[in-house]
Amino acid sequence: xxxxxxxxxxxxxxxxxxxxxxxxxxxxxxPSQLAKKYYExxxxxxxxxxxxxxxxxxxIIFEDIEKTANxxxxxxxxxxxxxxxxxxxxxxxxxxDKVAINTYAVxxxxxxxxxxxxxxxxxxIVVNIEAKKWDNWWECYTDCGRIQSGxxxxxxxxxxxxxxxxxxxxQSVDKDGRxxxxxxxxxxxxxxxxxxxxxxxxxxxxxxDIKEVIEYARPSGVxxxxxxxxDVATISEVKTYLRDNKIEVSI
Amino acid sequence: MSNIIGIxxxxxxxxxxxxxxALEVAGANTIIINSSExxxxxxxxxxxxxxSFKDAMQELENAGFIQILKETNKPTLGICLGMQILSTFGxxxxxxxxxxxxxxxxxxxxxxxxxxxxGFNHITIVNNNKLLKGIENEEFYFMHSYEVVNYxxxxxxxxxxxxxxxxxxxxxxxxxxxxxxEKSRQAGIELFKNFIEL
Numbered sequence: 001x002x003x004x005x006x007x008x009x010x011x012x013x014x015x016x017x018x019x020x021x022x023x024x025x026x027x028x029x030x031p032s033q034l035a036k037k038y039y040e041x042x043x044x045x046x047x048x049x050x051x052x053x054x055x056x057x058x059x060i061i062f063e064d065i066e067k068t069a070n071x072x073x074x075x076x077x078x079x080x081x082x083x084x085x086x087x088x089x090x091x092x093x094x095x096x097d098k099v100a101i102n103t104y105a106v107x108x109x110x111x112x113x114x115x116x117x118x119x120x121x122x123x124x125i126v127v128n129i130e131a132k133k134w135d136n137w138w139e140c141y142t143d144c145g146r147i148q149s150g151x152x153x154x155x156x157x158x159x160x161x162x163x164x165x166x167x168x169x170x171q172s173v174d175k176d177g178r179x180x181x182x183x184x185x186x187x188x189x190x191x192x193x194x195x196x197x198x199x200x201x202x203x204x205x206x207x208x209d210i211k212e213v214i215e216y217a218r219p220s221g222v223x224x225x226x227x228x229x230x231d232v233a234t235i236s237e238v239k240t241y242l243r244d245n246k247i248e249v250s251i
Numbered sequence: 252m253s254n255i256i257g258i259x260x261x262x263x264x265x266x267x268x269x270x271x272x273a274l275e276v277a278g279a280n281t282i283i284i285n286s287s288e289x290x291x292x293x294x295x296x297x298x299x300x301x302x303s304f305k306d307a308m309q310e311l312e313n314a315g316f317i318q319i320l321k322e323t324n325k326p327t328l329g330i331c332l333g334m335q336i337l338s339t340f341g342x343x344x345x346x347x348x349x350x351x352x353x354x355x356x357x358x359x360x361x362x363x364x365x366x367x368x369x370g371f372n373h374i375t376i377v378n379n380n381k382l383l384k385g386i387e388n389e390e391f392y393f394m395h396s397y398e399v400v401n402y403x404x405x406x407x408x409x410x411x412x413x414x415x416x417x418x419x420x421x422x423x424x425x426x427x428x429x430x431x432x433e434k435s436r437q438a439g440i441e442l443f444k445n446f447i448e449l
Contacts, residue, residue, distance in 0.1 A: 001412065004370045044371055044392075073273055075392060075434045092301070095268045097394070097434065118344075121302045121332070123367040123394045166367050166396070197365045220365055250371035250390050 002248045003214050004221030005238055006045040007038035007228055008201055009068075011080070012052045013061040018229050019051065019144065020177035028229045031064055036071040038228060041235035044250055046072055047100070047169065047199075047223055049128070050080030054103045055143040060087055062094055069095025079128050079169070083108075088116055092124070100169050102128040103142040106149050106156070110163060117164025122196075125167075127160040129153055131186055132173040138186055145173040153186070154193050161194045168194065169223065172202040179205025179226050187217035199223050207233060207241040214247050254447060257284040257293025259320075259333075262310035266433075270299050270330065273433035277443035287315050295446065296325050300332025304341030304357055304397070307332055308349065320350055326424040326449050327352075328382075334420065334427030335399055343397055352425050355401035355417075364412030367396040371435070374407040374418050382426050382445050383407060383419060389438035391418075391430035399429065424449070 009016045009031050016034050017025040028034065035046045048068055053060055060081050069076050078091050079100025088099050099120075105112050105127060117125045130145055131138040131153045138153035157168055170190050172183040182203040191198045197220035204210050204227045213222060227233055233241075239249045256279045258267055267283060274281050274297070282292055290296070298320070300307050311317050320327070329337045338355035341347045349357070360366055371390040376383055383406065393409070398416040407419035409429070420427045426446070432439035 001364060002370055002372070069269070070272065073269075073276075073434065073436055073439060075394065075431075076269075092266055093268060095266070095272075097266060097269070097301075097431075119302060119306065121396075123369065123396060124301055167369065195365060197367065197369050220369065 001220065002250050003219070003242070004044040004199065005235055005249060006047050006199060006221050006223040007035070007043040007235065008047045008049065008223040008225040009034055010049050010051045010225060011064065013050065013064050016229070017051070018177060018226055032067040032071050035068045038235055039072050039074055042239060042251065043074060043235045044221070045075045045077060047077040047079070049100065051144045053081035055146060062090065065091065065096065066094040077126060079126070084112070085115060085119060088120060092120065098124045098126050098167070100126040100128040102130065105160070106140055106142050106151060107147070110159070113160055113163040113165050117166070122164045122166035125165050126169050127165040128169045128171065129157065130171045130173050131183070133183060133186065141173050145176070154189055157190050157193050161196050165196060167196055168198045170198055170200050175203035177226055178203065181205060181209045182213040184213060184216045187213055187219060191217050191219050197221065201225070207238060210238060211242060211245050211247060214242070254294050255280045255282055255292060256295050256297055256447065257282050257290065258297045258299065259284045259316065261314045261316060266301050267299060269433045270297060273440060274443050277440045277447060279443065279447050287319055290319050290323070294325060295449070296323060296327040298327060298329040298333035300330065300336060302332060304332065304335055304343040304349070305345060305347045307336050308347050317350065321352065324424070326446070327426065328446050329427035331395060331429060331431055334429055335397060337425060337427050338399055338401070341397070353401060353404050353420055353422050353427070355399050355420070357397050358400055360396060360398045360411070360414070360416060362412030362414045367394060368411045369394050372409050372411065374409050376407050378406045378421070380406045380421055381449055382421065382442065384445055386438050386441045390435070391432065391438060392434040393430045395429060399427070
């Protein structure tokens, strides 16, 4: 199977920002323009995560999402502050193809995953996991790496699969934004623990980091942010490099 | 000749927005079909679908669309779940009757690979046809856990995890594609152009 290369936009409306360790936000550009740029570079998908609304208990800001959706003829995932079926329904209506649920399912009511999967189909429901490494386990965090949950990442990954999630977006609180490579063991353990596709994020600082995580953990997709935002590489450069290294991608 | 593409809107099951947008980029005039009456205004029909087979059929029934879709002689294109429900039966959340426009059943994909099958993948044409003309070598975006099992109306196959499944079907002017043209970059727009020109 071809590994999907996904452009991830961390959004603090109205800007795409790039957190380091999920903190210290740097402003990059507006999401619709960046999304268009990455679409034209050959991204397989765009994932838009509003990283602040959940923490501030703010409503989802739909306007920027709709504007971004309008630029794309590839799948578009949206996450951040999703609390109910109405939010999800509205997101699909304005052009999202999948939604990524995190905080509400972890902290409030995990049956949101079941209900959403039954209505919208499991392929449309992504669970976003933010993992923090401890000595010999990983803990699920929420609200952009700020709030602990006590939940074990591997157990939670299995649980969300049982509940009907069609995909996992796996982020690492320790590695995000640092551009020093992925948490390889985390990625491998989650990929191996579930049957559903796992998209790994957090840590791509070089083309080699991406190749390494694909070879080691065999995720279904890799989500990239900093590398693209800071013009270290374009999506097409990433794909060409992977293909030259015998990793199947869609070009 | 007027050539209006009607996109069937039935309940929550369907991402109509992106299909409409892609059809318009391909040059179509579109309308959203919200009621039985509005089928008359369309020259061709696009049947989208996101969700489960059972829910989709239930929503079509609630909307009063089933008989119209079964009897229409307008060119029709089913997309993803919209293709699956053209079949006789589906087995998602129990056995459910489909539109039975194509003699087929819809069953879970059984492969030693991650399911749902998500991502860009190639198609192999097994029967030349107007819908896929000129885009035979392109990749299309798939996002599904079930496949259409049919032996007589296949126009394209796709391989996943060593298994070949039906990625496009045709019977007279009824077409179905398992992938999402509206999410398949320029190749998807070209498919819509072919559909507009049928």
